[in-house]
Amino acid sequence: MPEEEEALFHVGYRRKRRRRRFSGQTRSRGRHATGIYAYDHDHTHGLTPLMKMRTLSHEFVPDPIHAGGLRCHGMTPLISHVDELGFMEAMSIKQTECFEGTD
Secondary structure (H helix, E strand, O other): OOHHHHHHHHHHHHHOOOOOOEEEEEHHHOHHHHOEEEEEEOOOOOOOOEEEEEEOOOOOOOOOOOOOOOOOOEOOHHHHHHHHHOOOEEEEEOHHHHHHOOO
16 A cells, blocks of 8 residues: 555544444354454354364364354454454353343
């Protein structure tokens, strides 16, 4: 990027208000807190290409009583990257509190 464009980008960015962005997840299986930022398959059987994401491992199997439903062992690569850069804060919430908030 040319020097003038870079300077304009920084000036425009500084004028914006700093907003806090959160990503919420259940406390029992939080990918933010316990997952690692690494290359992993997006599919349980390893049929997809390796992608860099925050993951619990494609071999991870949740407890059968986990009613909240862990449908995927990893976060999407884009959200993982945003999280890794520090543009987002992770929040772990008890599953029951999440369900109460939907009423």
